Amino acid sequence: MNPLQIGNLRANLPIIQGGMGVAISLSGLASAVANAGGIGIISAVAIGMTEPDYMKNYREANKRALRKEIRKARSLTNGILGVNLMVAVTDYEELFTVALEEKIDVIILGAGLPLHLPQYIHDKGIENIHTKFIPKVSSAKAARVIFSYWAKNYNYIPDAVVVEGPMAGGHLGFKRDELDNELVPLSQLVEETVHELSVFEEDFEKEIPVIAGGGVYSGKDIYDIMHAGAKGVKMGTRFVPTNECDASKKFKETYVNCSEEDITILKSPVGLPGRAINNSFVEKISSGETEPFKCYWKCLKSCDSKNAPYCIAQALYNAANGNLDKGFAFAGSKAYLTKSIQPVKQVVMELKIEYYKAKFREYLKNILNERFVTGNIQIPNIIPVLDIKKV
Numbered sequence: 208m209n210p211l212q213i214g215n216l217r218a219n220l221p222i223i224q225g226g227m228g229v230a231i232s233l234s235g236l237a238s239a240v241a242n243a244g245g246i247g248i249i250s251a252v253a254i255g256m257t258e259p260d261y262m263k264n265y266r267e268a269n270k271r272a273l274r275k276e277i278r279k280a281r282s283l284t285n286g287i288l289g290v291n292l293m294v295a296v297t298d299y300e301e302l303f304t305v306a307l308e309e310k311i312d313v314i315i316l317g318a319g320l321p322l323h324l325p326q327y328i329h330d331k332g333i334e335n336i337h338t339k340f341i342p343k344v345s346s347a348k349a350a351r352v353i354f355s356y357w358a359k360n361y362n363y364i365p366d367a368v369v370v371e372g373p374m375a376g377g378h379l380g381f382k383r384d385e386l387d388n389e390l391v392p393l394s395q396l397v398e399e400t401v402h403e404l405s406v407f408e409e410d411f412e413k414e415i416p417v418i419a420g421g422g423v424y425s426g427k428d429i430y431d432i433m434h435a436g437a438k439g440v441k442m443g444t445r446f447v448p449t450n451e452c453d454a455s456k457k458f459k460e461t462y463v464n465c466s467e468e469d470i471t472i473l474k475s476p477v478g479l480p481g482r483a484i485n486n487s488f489v490e491k492i493s494s495g496e497t498e499p500f501k502c503y504w505k506c507l508k509s510c511d512s513k514n515a516p517y518c519i520a521q522a523l524y525n526a527a528n529g530n531l532d533k534g535f536a537f538a539g540s541k542a543y544l545t546k547s548i549q550p551v552k553q554v555v556m557e558l559k560i561e562y563y564k565a566k567f568r569e570y571l572k573n574i575l576n577e578r579f580v581t582g583n584i585q586i587p588n589i590i591p592v593l594d595i596k597k598v
């Protein structure tokens with residue numbers, strides 16, 4: 208696989224592990240992915256729930272926990288580390304500042320458009336030329352809005368962009384009816400985004416890698432989406448059932464035990480649809496029952512906590528800790544393909560094998576008469592014993 212180059216940052220494995228909250232991707236998973244050559248991401252959302260004083264002192268708890276996890280991850284790897292921030296949370300700028308102070312390599316900015324971020328950096332007098340800023344969007348149009356705004360107002364553009372399609376796990380940047388109808392293919396989103404950003408590449412004489420996420424599960428998926436113009440992929444679901452993932456074993460087992468029919472779309476108090484594995488909690492909430500809660504602070508700008516049927520942060524944290532009667536597991540549309548819980552290293556090895564098999568199949572297609580290859584000829588599992596670079 209070609210490395211992912213973002214400015215002067217080079218990931219030998221072109222995979223960004225998706226930031227997953229609450230407390231699913233912390234230092235354990237992020238450092239393991241970074242050690243495998245990819246970009247490991249710590250999810251910052253409600254990260255302070257791991258601290259004993261969160262309910263009383265949430266802002267400080269969030270900042271302290273994020274700093275701690277970044278430092279712990281750094282102690283476990285020399286690889287590339289990032290933080291995932293949701294623009295929709297009320298303390299996003301404070302968490303952003305912590306990540307910069309810790310000289311994090313990459314910040315992914317999702318769940319909203321980070322239009323005024325360069326202004327914030329300027330106003331705070333923050334000088335940091337190290338960190339790469341990568342917004343996550345669900346359409347080429349949203350990418351254009353951010354790039355145009357930054358270019359016009361700050362003469363500056365983000366370092367890369369993640370475009371995430373409708374098959375992802377977690378909150379989705381699509382309307383419910385868009386998810387009920389035929390889903391827009393990720394390859395189309397990638398092609399449109401590459402096209403949309405080409406003008407900014409010319410104007411700023413800078414390459415803007417487009418990274419694709421949402422339903423990218425196998426090495427073949429990686430190969431196919433790279434063909435559509437992606438320079439890297441963002442993968443969450445595939446890294447949940449790993450030994451190093453920071454969630455409880457029970458959470459990971461929901462992936463191993465689920466079937467395709469169990470993967471469902473729910474309405475989140477965030478105001479967005481979310482993809483998750485169905486369970487009794489999801490059924491209860493979907494049927495209109497509520498899980499009363501006391502809101503200690505409004506962690507999400509868009510949450511109407513007085514009328515919300517349950518607290519999303521608490522439900523996700525409960526699930527991460529294995530209390531699935533009081534929460535649920537977010538999961539991508541391909542989570543049902545999970546067979547077991549594996550080390551990250553093994554997942555990465557499988558991805559490489561699948562990728563090179565897809566590449567080899569394409570190679571054969573090109574040199575042989577199509578008729579021989581498009582049938583169900585199985586390519587044997589010879590790739591690992593060959594020098595795969597030469598293949």
Ligand SMILES: Cc1cc2nc3c(=O)[nH]c(=O)nc-3n(C[C@H](O)[C@H](O)[C@H](O)COP(=O)(O)O)c2cc1C
Nearest residue numbers: 225226227228317375376377421422442443444539
């Ligand atoms: C369990 C889980 C939790 C997630 N939590 C968050 C989150 O807190 N913030 C966020 O921006 N994205 C979140 N995501 C989305 C991932 O960062 C990533 O973009 C997505 O998983 C990619 O699609 P895939 O799951 O099909 O690989 C979550 C995804 C999963 C599966």
